[in-house]
Amino acid sequence: MKNSGSMVCVGTGMMLGAHISPRSRSHIEQADVVFAAVSDPVVELWLQTMNKDVRSLQTYYREGKSRHETYREMVEAMLAEVRLGNRVCGAFYGHPGVFAFAPHKVIEQARIEGFDAHMEPGISAEDCLYADLGIDPGRFGCQHYEASQFMFYRRRIDPSAYLILWQVGIAGDRSLRRYSTGAAYKQLLVELLAEHYPPAHEVIIYEAATLPISKPRVEKLALSKVIGAELHLQSTMVLPPCQAMLRDEAMLARIEELERVLNSNLTAVPTQQ
């Protein structure tokens, strides 16, 4: 038997008023308690117009405090209300399941404890990026990494596909206690990328618009200039391909041979009347 409390994590989308789904909005309106983690202060005020009990998750952040601890506290705050039997809604900017730890964790833990818990998708920064930059990830392929993770681990970069680095504004932060990154860290990131891309390769710094009065940030610059670029928490770096895709002639030959065999089998089978 399920316990009476419930947990839902919804996405508010990126832009106030423009992206929230009717279902996500109804979850916010019908919840007993709403916890909000959004990227714009005005968006938080907007959420407060939908429910009389909206609690900001901003209070758990603090410069110098490990974000692991912050995320654990967020999860516990939401679960405490679920355990009291409340219908709890976590309203997260963008998509609640994309580059977001607490929503996945709180749903997992709520289910373990016998509560109903699920996620409603939202329009993410990635979705806005494709629209604003005119990029189709299916055209050349697209690799996505969290910028610091990209620096900490060896990854196989494909310079014939798009490379998109998220949270580049804190690239190289091992402490999870900082909210900005210095030129020396950006230098290391650029050096890492320069193993695959020429220094003059044009990259894009992107920030989605969060208010309908704002425009997205689309700043094109040479890779080498990223060291001196102004990067924010919401900045994303996009590296377009610098090489043409290489055809895999061996695989194409195998596919051709397979098709030849299949076609010959088809012609050998008599048709039934």
Add this chain to the structure above:
Amino acid sequence: MSNVIQFLESMGKDASLGNMSPEEYAAAVKALPIDDVAQHALLNRDANTLSDSIGAYKKMMMILVPAEDDGGEGKDDDKDGDKKQEEEEKSDN
């Protein structure tokens, strides 16, 4: 609902409002029953001043995911990956 929030929500969800000409936009903002600071902020499309004028948080943290899981799970995964690669290399020889 505050008039500013209501105006922004309308702009967000109504394509015709979102695509107003500069003149239409200025007229719509000037028609709002809001204080001068908020009005100027809207006219200048100045999100920071607008936030201040309606009492929103000054600074928002929007980082929601760590680069690595707590407890170094990523490192363990990496080690496993290295072991598998070593085994594959051995079996190739």
